[in-house]
Amino acid sequence: MTRRLLLISLCLGLAACDSSDTAALPLNLYECDAGEAALRHLITKLPDLNPGVAKSYAIVLGEINRDGMTPATDVFTGRFADLKLKFINAQNLKDIDPDHTIVDAETRLAAFVLQLRKLQSTSATTWDAEVGWSYKKEFGRLKLRIEVKDGKASVVSETTEAGN
Template sequence: MTRRLLLLSLCLGLAACDSSDTAPLPLNLYECDAGEAAVRHLITLLPDLNPGVAKSYSIVLGEINRDGMTPATDDFTKRFADLKLKFVNAQNLKDIEPDHTIADPDTRLAAFILQLRKLQPTSANTWDAEAGWSYKKEYARYKLQLEVKDGKTRVVKAEKTESS
């Protein structure tokens, strides 16, 4: 009996020491229903910059740094086909001089970069996410809370944390 109690308390202690706050999920796990819901919500928050000009969109996962960015897979991007937007794989984007605009290689026009920066489960049915967008020199970042309810993942709270 004492051994079982000791084992149970050790297991509960290990669960309490969950390091999920410091250890991010692998980027390939961002391409799930919660990641899709976060990116779809981000798209609804995009401003109408440069009206009348065709837009392209590119989804990246994790951090963007000097080493580059991690593009979402084409399979993940296909989840957004119903939006009828032109998506370009981030590995194909071009840096256009003189102001280093990140652009669609076909049109040479600036592309919206949609970044799913962080995705972290907080329980079996909730997630925290950080997402942002950039277009030329404009950008915004958001903290999102997502919830799975009736089998559908949706954003229940969005807070803008930074913008230009």
């Protein structure tokens, strides 16, 4: 059984590396070096809203819709520990009235929701990504081009898609 799971995992990994694949990756494969590079870039672009007020950050994968959102795993979120920001699991977010502000359930302070909306391999060393953020009623969205050089994924271009 273990061998079968390993074989399936390897096949999925190889399929994700296929340069002819033009579809977005399954959400469970977003938690990779390219996904991390996209989110780190997004974090550097966040505006300084409510200066001096403590904030929490939550990472979600894929689309956010009426059915909810897919939180990143704690292992993936742990990759950002060096940033010294308070990351929480998106499952610990709460919607509070009257204006439906998304908050950290523990502190009841507004949280930045960081979204890795789409991740697509375009070749063996390049990726296209769509990322977004929201904080209270503010939001922004970027399209990114990510390239792997010398084993390190980094953003090589960005286009602002939306925001206020």
